[in-house]
Amino acid sequence: MAVKRLKQVSGAAAFESYYDALFGNRWAGLREALLQETQPVAFSVRGGKPYYLDQASIYAAQALPPIDGGTYLDMCAAPGGKTLVIASRMGQDAQIQANELSRARRLRLLTVLNEYLPPDVRARIEVTGYDAATLPRYRQACYDRILLDVPCSSERHVITDAKYLACWTPARIKMLAQRQWALLSAAFLLLKPGGFLLYATCALTDAENDGVVQKLLKKYGNEAIVRNSAHAINGAGMASILGEKTVFGCRFLPDTCGGAGPLYFSLIEKMNQEKEYHDNGTNRPY
Numbered sequence: 122m123a124v125k126r127l128k129q130v131s132g133a134a135a136f137e138s139y140y141d142a143l144f145g146n147r148w149a150g151l152r153e154a155l156l157q158e159t160q161p162v163a164f165s166v167r168g169g170k171p172y173y174l175d176q177a178s179i180y181a182a183q184a185l186p187p188i189d190g191g192t193y194l195d196m197c198a199a200p201g202g203k204t205l206v207i208a209s210r211m212g213q214d215a216q217i218q219a220n221e222l223s224r225a226r227r228l229r230l231l232t233v234l235n236e237y238l239p240p241d242v243r244a245r246i247e248v249t250g251y252d253a254a255t256l257p258r259y260r261q262a263c264y265d266r267i268l269l270d271v272p273c274s275s276e277r278h279v280i281t282d283a284k285y286l287a288c289w290t291p292a293r294i295k296m297l298a299q300r301q302w303a304l305l306s307a308a309f310l311l312l313k314p315g316g317f318l319l320y321a322t323c324a325l326t327d328a329e330n331d332g333v334v335q336k337l338l339k340k341y342g343n344e345a346i347v348r349n350s351a352h353a354i355n356g357a358g359m360a361s362i363l364g365e366k367t368v369f370g371c372r373f374l375p376d377t378c379g380g381a382g383p384l385y386f387s388l389i390e391k392m393n394q395e396k397e398y399h400d401n402g403t404n405r406p407y
Contacts (some may be wrong), residue, residue: 130291132287155375265306271320362378
């Protein structure tokens with residue numbers, strides 16, 4: 122939906138005008154739901170210490186098909202909740218590279234993994250601190266599964282924080298979408314043919330959700346296929362909340378999901394093509 126031209130270009134008034142134009146009559150109820158306290162649910166690995174996270178985040182991570190052996194990349198892994206979910210589902214011969222650029226957030230990620238995972242599972246997770254958008258310079262087509270939960274507008278946090286709301290501007294959405302595209306295009310290069318990539322955000326706007334996925338599909342044509350089955354959209358074995366289908370994925374919004382979300386995801390498969398993929402082998406950071 123096109124967003125009307127705004128009189129205010131920043132701040133709370135501009136935020137309200139922007140999302141009112143985007144959601145129309147739905148915005149009042151959605152806004153109220155965003156202002157409510159989140160209702161995280163407990164998740165544990167093998168009955169261990171429970172970690173609390175948004176239920177929609179569990180759904181998204183569970184939509185990534187598990188593998189018995191091979192390598193996952195969690196590109197922007199902190200604080201670690203989704204990493205726990207994919208770790209709980211991976212086979213005995215699988216491993217995870219959990220990457221987080223921010224040092225402070227990486228330390229939080231390490232704490233979560235050390236505290237909430239059994240030692241044998243934790244031993245198969247490597248934590249790294251690279252700028253994930255640059256990784257294809259060193260290596261390509263090397264991961265069987267990729268989880269990409271990108272930095273995003275995170276409107277639920279903005280609307281409840283007066284400081285962030287006061288400096289909100291639509292330009293931030295454009296800037297974030299550019300970063301998201303850089304990360305998604307890098308993720309696709311890192312993914313093996315036949316592998317699956319899960320792109321996720323907690324943003325409300327199509328510009329950060331379907332819009333970014335659409336760019337990937339336009340660039341790679343039949344090499345990139347969206348695989349959002351009814352099973353993935355309705356949650357992996359968890360039917361207490363239902364997602365809304367979008368053009369290229371699905372989303373969970375708190376006004377219709379018992380307070381869960383916002384959360385958008387799209388599951389993408391990289392098709393096998395008659396094309397060679399090479400690890401250039403030199404100067405790679407891992």
